[in-house]
Amino acid sequence: MTLLAELALVVVAAITVAVSVAMLPEAVAWRNRRAPAPPAARPEQLVRLESLVTMAGASALRAHAYLRPLLVEITSRRLAARGQTLERIPEAVAKDLLGAPLWELVRPDRQFPEDRHRRGVPRQDLAAMVEALERL
Amino acid sequence: MSGSLSPRVPGLLALAGVAVIAGLAGGRPELAVLATPFLVFVGVGLVMANEPDLAVELSLERDRMLEGDQTRVTVTLHNNSVAGVEVELGVVRTPKLALEPAGAVAVALGAGSEITVEFRAIPLRWGAHAVGPVVVQARDPLGIATWSRRLGARLTLRVFPREQRLRELVAPLRTQPSLGSHAARSRGEGIEFADIRPFATGDRARQVNWRVTARRGALHVTERHPEHSSDVVVLLDTFAEARDGASGTLDAAVRAAASLTRAHLARRDRVALVDFGGTVHWLEPAFGATQLYRIVDALLASEIAFSYAWRDVESIPRRVLPPQALILAITPLLEERSIRLITDLRMRGADVTVIEVSPLAHTLPGPTASDVLAYRLWRLEREAKRARLRALGVAVALWEEDATLGPAVEGVNAFRRSARHATRV
Numbered sequence: 001m002t003l004l005a006e007l008a009l010v011v012v013a014a015i016t017v018a019v020s021v022a023m024l025p026e027a028v029a030w031r032n033r034r035a036p037a038p039p040a041a042r043p044e045q046l047v048r049l050e051s052l053v054t055m056a057g058a059s060a061l062r063a064h065a066y067l068r069p070l071l072v073e074i075t076s077r078r079l080a081a082r083g084q085t086l087e088r089i090p091e092a093v094a095k096d097l098l099g100a101p102l103w104e105l106v107r108p109d110r111q112f113p114e115d116r117h118r119r120g121v122p123r124q125d126l127a128a129m130v131e132a133l134e135r136l
Numbered sequence: 137m138s139g140s141l142s143p144r145v146p147g148l149l150a151l152a153g154v155a156v157i158a159g160l161a162g163g164r165p166e167l168a169v170l171a172t173p174f175l176v177f178v179g180v181g182l183v184m185a186n187e188p189d190l191a192v193e194l195s196l197e198r199d200r201m202l203e204g205d206q207t208r209v210t211v212t213l214h215n216n217s218v219a220g221v222e223v224e225l226g227v228v229r230t231p232k233l234a235l236e237p238a239g240a241v242a243v244a245l246g247a248g249s250e251i252t253v254e255f256r257a258i259p260l261r262w263g264a265h266a267v268g269p270v271v272v273q274a275r276d277p278l279g280i281a282t283w284s285r286r287l288g289a290r291l292t293l294r295v296f297p298r299e300q301r302l303r304e305l306v307a308p309l310r311t312q313p314s315l316g317s318h319a320a321r322s323r324g325e326g327i328e329f330a331d332i333r334p335f336a337t338g339d340r341a342r343q344v345n346w347r348v349t350a351r352r353g354a355l356h357v358t359e360r361h362p363e364h365s366s367d368v369v370v371l372l373d374t375f376a377e378a379r380d381g382a383s384g385t386l387d388a389a390v391r392a393a394a395s396l397t398r399a400h401l402a403r404r405d406r407v408a409l410v411d412f413g414g415t416v417h418w419l420e421p422a423f424g425a426t427q428l429y430r431i432v433d434a435l436l437a438s439e440i441a442f443s444y445a446w447r448d449v450e451s452i453p454r455r456v457l458p459p460q461a462l463i464l465a466i467t468p469l470l471e472e473r474s475i476r477l478i479t480d481l482r483m484r485g486a487d488v489t490v491i492e493v494s495p496l497a498h499t500l501p502g503p504t505a506s507d508v509l510a511y512r513l514w515r516l517e518r519e520a521k522r523a524r525l526r527a528l529g530v531a532v533a534l535w536e537e538d539a540t541l542g543p544a545v546e547g548v549n550a551f552r553r554s555a556r557h558a559t560r561v
Contacts, residue, residue, distance in 0.1 A: 016173075041377055043499055045514060046514045049510040052510070074519075080527070130509060130512050130513055
């Protein structure tokens with residue numbers, strides 16, 4: 001009886017070995033190393049503008065210090081194509097061409113904002129300014 | 137070859153250990169018997185595990201090719217050991233080179249035999265791609281031990297950018313006195329008609345225009361523009377690029393640079409290359425086919441080198457920028473340092489033309505409304521930059537990557553014919 005029990009144990013052990021070997025991780029598990037796709041490079045200029053649009057809405061100081069120079073540059077170049085300059089364009093014509101909000105922001109005699117913590121240029125207003133520039 | 141035990145071995149030993157400890161703790165020798173097969177398996181496996189003697193030969197069907205072509209990579213594996221072995225092999229390569237089949241290939245090798253495995257190499261873009269060595273992982277028949285090693289040589293597959301044929305080239309403002317194919321502004325011996333004037337002492341008889349002479353009753357001669365060569369500097373901007381996964385503006389810029397270089401050298405111009413970015417590399421101007429291969433080889437090594445270091449015109453040796461040279465700047469206009477360099481060169485009187493590789497195709501607006509607004513603003517800002525350069529007398533051709541380069545060059549020439557040179561920004 002004891003011998004039979006031991007034989008049974010050996011058989012069980014053999015089966016256990018077979019199952020264990022089959023279930024254990026593959027010895028030569030080859031990690032299929034595909035070359036990773038190179039990361040997308042987003043232009044720094046665009047990333048800077050994305051944060052500028054958000055920043056300009058938050059504070060009048062930032063709108064004046066960062067957004068205004070950019071809009072002045074764009075407006076000047078687009079007006080130059082029509083033979084006009086920001087310095088010499090009559091205010092009525094400028095308001096007609098650019099719209100009042102954009103003109104107020106880019107006009108050469110614009111003063112530094114007195115209340116720096118006032119809200120800047122809301123997104124809707126900025127969208128209207130961009131549209132005016134695209135039309136120009 | 138570095139050898140290691142399979143992850144199976146600790147598992148098997150742990151099972152055996154549990155059985156032995158349980159047998160000792162419970163005073164049941166039967167349980168200890170359970171451990172025997174595990175130990176026997178590991179023992180037999182270790183005795184049978186002999187490091188295989190493998191050798192690999194790696195070869196390329198061709199080592200130079202054009203973008204878009206494919207080639208075959210052949211791996212021949214020799215098993216010099218007395219026992220058979222199971223092997224998985226994979227070829228190490230640069231990320232811009234795809235292999236088919238991808239990943240590893242499993243093969244079984246008998247004693248003293250060899251096997252050949254073929255991969256198809258598909259370059260995803262131009263460049264000097266490294267192929268090899270081959271990573272070989274072998275294991276013994278019971279899977280107890282594994283050996284891993286890199287075998288074979290490291291080969292280089294040079295993939296040249298696919299060039300465009302250009303009918304028209306940017307006409308230089310100034311030419312050099314050596315023979316070429318650009319009609320010079322000066323007058324002399326040549327083919328292209330310049331003017332008719334009265335005969336003067338020293339004029340040759342062959343210059344006499346007999347029809348005009350007969351009509352006007354006095355000797356008149358025909359003046360012609362001589363055909364001269366020019367110096368061309370290809371300025372490649374490698375400061376920044378826009379990239380969307382597989383392709384980017386640098387890929388297109390290198391193709392444009394190679395096309396322009398070939399076309400100008402074919403017209404007997406002297407061509408120099410300046411790779412202007414985080415690091416500055418250059419090739420001095422020279423003529424001929426050798427220069428073409430030098431420049432194309434240098435272009436293959438082009439990459440975006442990020443750097444905060446300020447670079448300006450002083451970073452480029454003067455001998456690379458000959459006076460009166462035509463400078464062709466190929467740039468995505470993404471970096472202020474490059475724009476400043478172009479402005480500086482123009483303000484010093486250089487004849488500069490910009491081929492702008494548009495980054496718009498590789499850049500989409502972000503998901504929010506603010507991002508879309510920023511994207512529109514970015515396009516306007518780019519147009520303003522272009523206008524700033526044009527106001528200086530720099531011709532800017534906007535080149536979309538999918539389009540041919542020819543219309544861009546024609547646009548540049550049209551601008552240069554009509555542009556007046558600005559004297560201030």
